[in-house]
Amino acid sequence: MCSMVRRPPGIELALLGFLLQGPQHGYQLHQIISDLSGLGLIWRLKQSQLYALLNKLETDGFVISTIKNQDPHPPRRIFELTESGRRIFFAWLADPVTAPRLVRQDFFAKLYFAARENKDTARRLIELQRIVCQSWIDRFNEKLAVSEQASYSWTMYQYRLGQVKALQSWLDAYEKTLST
Amino acid sequence: MCSMVRRPPGIELALLGFLLQGPQHGYQLHQIISDLSGLGLIWRLKQSQLYALLNKLETDGFVISTIKNQDPHPPRRIFELTESGRRIFFAWLADPVTAPRLVRQDFFAKLYFAARENKDTARRLIELQRIVCQSWIDRFNEKLAVSEQASYSWTMYQYRLGQVKALQSWLDAYEKTLST
DNA sequence: CTTGTATACTCATTAATTGAATATGGAGAA
DNA sequence: TTCTCCATATTCAATTAATGAGTATACAAG
Numbered sequence: 237m238c239s240m241v242r243r244p245p246g247i248e249l250a251l252l253g254f255l256l257q258g259p260q261h262g263y264q265l266h267q268i269i270s271d272l273s274g275l276g277l278i279w280r281l282k283q284s285q286l287y288a289l290l291n292k293l294e295t296d297g298f299v300i301s302t303i304k305n306q307d308p309h310p311p312r313r314i315f316e317l318t319e320s321g322r323r324i325f326f327a328w329l330a331d332p333v334t335a336p337r338l339v340r341q342d343f344f345a346k347l348y349f350a351a352r353e354n355k356d357t358a359r360r361l362i363e364l365q366r367i368v369c370q371s372w373i374d375r376f377n378e379k380l381a382v383s384e385q386a387s388y389s390w391t392m393y394q395y396r397l398g399q400v401k402a403l404q405s406w407l408d409a410y411e412k413t414l415s416t
Numbered sequence: 417m418c419s420m421v422r423r424p425p426g427i428e429l430a431l432l433g434f435l436l437q438g439p440q441h442g443y444q445l446h447q448i449i450s451d452l453s454g455l456g457l458i459w460r461l462k463q464s465q466l467y468a469l470l471n472k473l474e475t476d477g478f479v480i481s482t483i484k485n486q487d488p489h490p491p492r493r494i495f496e497l498t499e500s501g502r503r504i505f506f507a508w509l510a511d512p513v514t515a516p517r518l519v520r521q522d523f524f525a526k527l528y529f530a531a532r533e534n535k536d537t538a539r540r541l542i543e544l545q546r547i548v549c550q551s552w553i554d555r556f557n558e559k560l561a562v563s564e565q566a567s568y569s570w571t572m573y574q575y576r577l578g579q580v581k582a583l584q585s586w587l588d589a590y591e592k593t594l595s596t
Numbered sequence: 597c598t599t600g601t602a603t604a605c606t607c608a609t610t611a612a613t614t615g616a617a618t619a620t621g622g623a624g625a626a
Numbered sequence: 627t628t629c630t631c632c633a634t635a636t637t638c639a640a641t642t643a644a645t646g647a648g649t650a651t652a653c654a655a656g
Contacts, residue, residue: 263604273569285644287605310604310651340517344572351568386593388531389453392524395586402582406575413566443635465613467636490619490635 242296244324246342247279248289252298252325253349255317261304262287262313275348278341290315298324329357332365336372336400359414366407372400422476424504426522427459428469432478432505433529435497441484442467442493455528458521470495478504509537512545516552516580539594546587552580 247269254260254268266286270276281289293299298321305311317325329350333343343365350358376397383390427449434440434448446466450456461469473479478501485491497505509530513523523545530538556577563570 261604263602266604273567277569277572282645283605284607284646288643306604310649312604337520344575347571348568387453388528389457391527391590392457394589395524395583398582398586399579402578403575406578409574410571441635443633446635462614463636464615464638468612486635489621492635 242292244293244296244298246328246338246345247281248293248298249325249328250275250279250345250349251286251289251293252317252321253329253345255299255315255321256325259314259316261315262290265290265315275345278344278348293321297321329353330360330364332361332368334368336396336403339403355414359411362407362411362414366404366411369400369404369407373397373404376400422472424473424476424478426508426518426525427461428473428478429505429508430455430459430525430529431466431469431473432497432501433509433525435479435495435501436505439494439496441495442470445470445495455525458524458528473501477501509533510540510544512541512548514548516576516583519583535594539591542587542591542594546584546591549580549584549587553577553584556580 250269251265254265260268262283266281266283268274269286270280290299290301294301294315298318299315300318301313301315303311304314329346331346333339333346346361347358350361376393379393380390380397383393430449431445434445440448442463446461446463448454449466450460470479470481474481474495477498479495479497481493481495483491484494509526511526513519513526526541527538530541556573559573560570560577563573
């Protein structure tokens with residue numbers, strides 16, 4: 237029974253993010269999060285999955301739902317962000333991701349919401365992520381230094397170093413577009 | 417009951433790969449696959465998970481297990497590759513991965529076994545992956561061409577393009593080390 | 597008048613993951 | 627010696643997650 241505080245995965249935080257605009261029902265949220273010009277590029281989830289996530293968020297107290305009858309239309313379950321949900325969302329938004337493999341989905345989800353907030357929020361996120369990115373570069377360089385040249389791990393770290401360097405370039409380029 | 421043929425995930429194929437060397441028991445396989453200078457850099461799995469995977473592989477007929485008593489030591493369950501298992505492994509090994517997100521784990525697992533086979537196998541894999549990688553670059557360029565500049569999807573594709581280009585550079589560099 | 601699609605959510609089943617349980621031998625410390 | 631800790635080797639029950647189908651209505655198009 238050691239429940240502690242669950243750290244919801246990025247996709248749940250994204251759900252919270254969409255509820256900032258105001259209460260929504262599940263079906264609506266599913267459409268929004270599946271939008272192929274937005275987070276649909278990052279995650280795809282089935283309806284039943286989405287409702288499961290919303291249930292968890294409600295158990296954690298990050299959202300509350302109320303049934304709203306729309307007779308004769310099917311009744312809607314409206315989800316609303318709680319104060320606790322708002323807090324955890326902004327905490328998540330302010331933090332860079334801690335591993336390169338989280339960039340593709342989690343970082344870009346954060347960026348999505350940061351950019352929709354305002355340029356400063358986006359800039360702050362990029363700044364922090366740049367620092368973390370630099371630490372990855374340093375770490376991989378250290379790993380390379382202690383790996384036998386052309387060994388499997390050396391080869392692998394060469395690749396990973398290349399990936400994080402490409403990320404760094406991208407962060408630089410993106411930051412420039414924000415300064416205008 | 418539409419079972420069809422299950423396409424096992426990369427980690428199961430890796431298990432088959434380790435059985436090429438000869439029959440092994442689960443505990444041994446767990447140690448081998450967890451080796452931090454090998455596939456342990458890519459995947460980490462718990463013992464109980466490993467046995468679950470082996471059970472699936474046996475159901476599919478890719479391995480067969482026999483119990484071997486080692487009294488008074490705990491009995492071992494020895495796993496052996498079947499002909500069908502060997503076939504599916506080499507088919508997997510010969511194919512490049514079909515999506516950028518599969519490079520980090522699946523492609524590098526393939527490379528691990530390809531390189532341990534011989535240089536030609538590795539070279540063939542790299543060659544094929546280069547072709548696929550080029551197609552990713554083309555695709556992202558097309559996406560960029562039809563995306564509104566500085567839109568979210570444009571931004572995202574810029575990033576993805578950078579990543580696959582870095583992969584391409586790495587493939588080039590790695591291929592050169594093979595030619596010596 | 598019929599077919600198809602959009603709305604809106606639930607549920608039972610299957611699949612995957614987890615941590616713990618089991619049971620023994622051997623190494624090293626006290 | 628005796629105690630403790632770690633390595634060996636696998637299984638299992640229990641929790642969690644994922645999937646597809648089911649339900650039921652409205653509305654538009656053909």
